[in-house]
Amino acid sequence: MMLLDELNKRMLTADGAMGTLLYSYGIEYCNEELNIQRPEVIEKIHRDYIAAGADIIQTNTYGANAHKLARYGLEDQVKAINKAAIAIANKAAKDGGQFVLGTIGGIRGIRQSDATLDEIVAMVDQQAQHLLSGDPDGLLLETYYDFEELAATVTHLKKLTDAPLIAQLSMHEPGILQNGMSLNEGLKRLDALGTEIVGVNCRLGPHHTIQAFEGVELPEKAFLSAYPNASLLDIEDGRIVYESEADYFGRAALLLREEGVRLIGGCCGTTPKHIEAVKKRIGHLQPITEKKVEEKKPIVIREAEALKDKPLHEKxxxxxxxxxxxxxxxxxxxxxxxxxxxxxxxxxxxxxxxxxxxxxxxxxxxxxxxxxxxxxxxxxxxxxxxxxxxxxxxxxxxxxxxxxxxxxxxxxxxxxxxxxxxxxxxxxxxxxxxxxxxxxxxxxxxxxxxxxxxxxxxxxxxxxxxxxxxxxxxxxxxxxxxxxxxxxxxxxxxxxxxxxxxxxxxxxxxxxxxxxxxxxxxxxxxxxxxxxxxxxxxxxxxxxxxxxxxxxxxxxxxxxxxxxxxxxxxxxxxxxxxxxxxxxxxxxxxxxxxxxxxxxxxxxxxxxxxxxxxx
Structure with missing residues (x-):
């Protein structure tokens, strides 16, 4: 439980994007297969984040489940890819004593997966078993748009392991989940399920992530985490780019701290420079322990106008x-x-x-x-x-x-x-x-x-x-x-x-x-x-x-x-x-x-x- 002990005492800085750096290297295939094919590339990225000041690194396994690997014909490589990933991360963190998280990514988005919830949980179980064999300091569940999927995943993993869980939702709109639930309510429910760290990642840049946390109360038991994107993405000469400067990202970390967030890392578009800026701004600070959230008037949703004619299905x-x-x-x-x-x-x-x-x-x-x-x-x-x-x-x-x-x-x-x-x-x-x-x-x-x-x-x-x-x-x-x-x-x-x-x-x-x-x-x-x-x-x-x-x-x-x-x-x-x-x-x-x-x-x-x- 050392990770939770440290979070109880101080702000922690996590690493940033893996895919962004691989993309910048011209790699546009299956990132997770590199754990086997090019382990030295993955280890170098881990070490670059550690050198930038990251207290926590995560395994290169966001898409290392059978469902996502099947896109590349690699569904039978779940064990090899996940075991290699946790070994690489442990090796990179050994000298500096950084915490290592085994990463599991969400499957559902706007488009519901063809996989049922039971099938998704079974794939999570398979991936988690291989990650846990490497004795990580916790499991990071990231980029979950579907609250039902994340809740089911947390419920299953709590039966499987005592390792801390970091459960992170993703939003299309600041403060609102895909199902219309408020972020505050979603994080409360994850806290009630026994999740040790709850938060958000991906999709939104620092500005909108801060805005989302303005309506979030401090959980009863869990700690808060945030891994924003570097900015909103742009397309330049056919390539995805993020315009955020590292110093801006660091200053945003200060504002996230004021909203009660204790664990801050980066998602899409972030690099070691962004993480270095975060560490510089918050590495010496204590977490916020009290926060007052102003109640916002709920938006009133008017009823639809009465139909002139009887609905066809009723008639x-x-x-x-x-x-x-x-x-x-x-x-x-x-x-x-x-x-x-x-x-x-x-x-x-x-x-x-x-x-x-x-x-x-x-x-x-x-x-x-x-x-x-x-x-x-x-x-x-x-x-x-x-x-x-x-x-x-x-x-x-x-x-x-x-x-x-x-x-x-x-x-x-x-x-x-x-x-x-x-x-x-x-x-x-x-x-x-x-x-x-x-x-x-x-x-x-x-x-x-x-x-x-x-x-x-x-x-x-x-x-x-x-x-x-x-x-x-x-x-x-x-x-x-x-x-x-x-x-x-x-x-x-x-x-x-x-x-x-x-x-x-x-x-x-x-x-x-x-x-x-x-x-x-x-x-x-x-x-x-x-x-x-x-x-x-x-x-x-x-x-x-x-x-x-x-x-x-x-x-x-x-x-x-x-x-x-x-x-x-x-x-x-x-x-x-x-x-x-x-x-x-x-x-x-x-x-x-x-x-x-x-x-x-x-x-x-x-x-x-x-x-x-x-x-």
Whole structure:
């Protein structure tokens, strides 16, 4: 417990970034593999920090877990890499008696890892066992954006070892965690779990780190730590740079001390010069033992405005609900689209749904067209949002814009990869999956931004998720639906289905779910389009019967249209019996075909109601 004894008596200076120095050496591969391949480089960095005055150094193992090493095909090297790292650090600290911390990095960020919490804890256990075999003075848990992950990690490690734990959260916004919890509350909870040292690291520079600690009370038992970045990062000639001067970083350490922080090191962008400046400023000082935190008035988050119309997912639980997809134009002429939307609305549909650059081909923004539908035609728009085209910044901005426009119906989808569209060389973003996007949208409904910052008002999004039942084992697709329900999906919109048997199979596989499903039906227009849908469009498969019937129409367009409508009506006969929600997909802006199908559904419902009344 010597580390804690020293912290009880004096300020301690930790080391700075490892990756920053390796990056400056031109190393941009797997930093942790260097523990085996180039141990002398890692040892030199440790010794440089020690020479700068660091009382504590940490092992080069931030990403040395199976999950992160798998990116480089090194997941079977967890033992070798961690054991080498602790040996190198112990060797470097032997002469000067510096404390050595075994470092374990967080896995989750804005994007939730595919690994479950149990799998993450198992990987932490594996890494910790190898680090602890080298008898470190403590374990440093750093760069944890997800509070749940850090709490679970601390809880497990407290069962595994008596070595002190330093648990450090990371913030996108000063004083606020990603889940909307205050930093003060998060550190209190870590203290209550028995964590010996609690604090923050990464993402924010000195200024915002100090600002965050202004609202932090001194913990009941734990000590406070801070490892800020050198500054906010910048890009210069394609390389990441940090603009902070070492003396500024040292002066910031003094202000962190005034906020009760006892252990101060550096994260991204910091070098031995920064640590030397910290040591010079605080190395001779005693820690602060009393602190008064002024209570700040909480930001009031207003309730969302009441919706004019009943949410689609509520209506579809008990009564017929029809939504129609109408593609926005791929050109700048919008008259036919608006003509179609008027005709569809006149049939009493519940919403017009618009894809988000389907098949990765640019179309007029569905936000723009949705605004025109809502405000000029009083038509209810349902906007698709893909994860493909926008990073998390763009996604949040886009959603905030939709809320401002009064567009509350959303379909969250992954999005077709760019290689299938008009610009195959364009970049697919995929910062988050559709599952994670649903979760983030639901945070907006609580008035909390993706980064945890309060938004002053709650959004009121009704969130649909995509359902592709055209798979061999539909139960696997249903298992995916259950995960989306857990993430917050309010209802599902399916890909078009082309056999009665598949519709019945879907109903049997999903009848245990309370979440409504809008069953997709798309009329065929020709054998060419049918072949294209069947063979080239992801998630769509036609029956051989449908293909044969369209093939029999040959080049007769009128006959093909009539046959396509007839096939769709036969599918609707089954779908309307089993599902309240029907999703009609308009082919090639042929809204006349969709109008006929809407009227057919209404007639079926009238006949059914009449039969009930007669009975």
């Amino acid at each position: 579809a639980k008990t009564e017929r609900t029809i939504i129609v997809e109408l593609d926005t134009p791929r050109h700048l002429e919008i008259d036919k689209f608006l003509e179609g939307s008027k005709a569809l609305d006149a049939e009493g549909i519940d919403a017009i749904t618009m894809a988000d650059n389907s098949l990765a081909s640019p179309r007029i923004s569905n936000m723009a067209m949705g605004s025109i539908l809502k405000h000029q035609q009083d038509v209810r728009p349902l906007a698709h949002i893909t994860c493909r085209d926008r990073n998390v910044i763009g996604l949040q901005s886009h959603l905030m814009g939709l809320d401002a426009l009064g567009i509350h119906d959303i379909l969250a989808v992954t999005g077709d990869p760019t290689k299938v569209g008009d610009f195959p060389g364009a970049t697919s973003v995929y910062d988050v999956s559709s599952l994670e996007l649903i979760q983030l949208i639901k945070k907006l409904n609580e008035g909390i931004s993706f980064s945890g910052k309060p938004l002053r008002k709650k959004a009121n999004f009704s969130v649909a998720a995509a359902f592709n039942p055209n798979v061999r084992v539909v139960e696997r697709a249903v298992a995916r639906l259950e995960k989306k329900i857990e993430a917050g999906a309010d209802y599902f919109i399916s890909q078009p289905v082309y056999t009665k048997e598949k519709i019945i199979e879907i109903h049997e596989a999903t009848k245990h779910l309370e979440t409504p499903i809008f069953l997709g039906v798309m009329p065929l227009t020709s054998i060419r389009s049918a072949d294209f849908l069947h063979n080239e469009v992801p998630g769509i498969k036609l029956s051989e019967e449908a293909l044969d019937r369209m093939r029999a129409c040959g080049d007769d367009k009128e006959k093909a249209t009539a046959e396509g409508i007839q096939i769709a009506k036969e599918l609707i006969d089954t779908a309307a019996e089993l599902f309240h929600g029907i999703y009609l997909i308009t082919p090639f802006v042929r809204y006349d075909m969709t109008v006929e199908l809407i009227r057919y559904i209404r007639q079926l419902d009238l006949e059914k109601a009449s039969d009930r009344a007669y009975a």
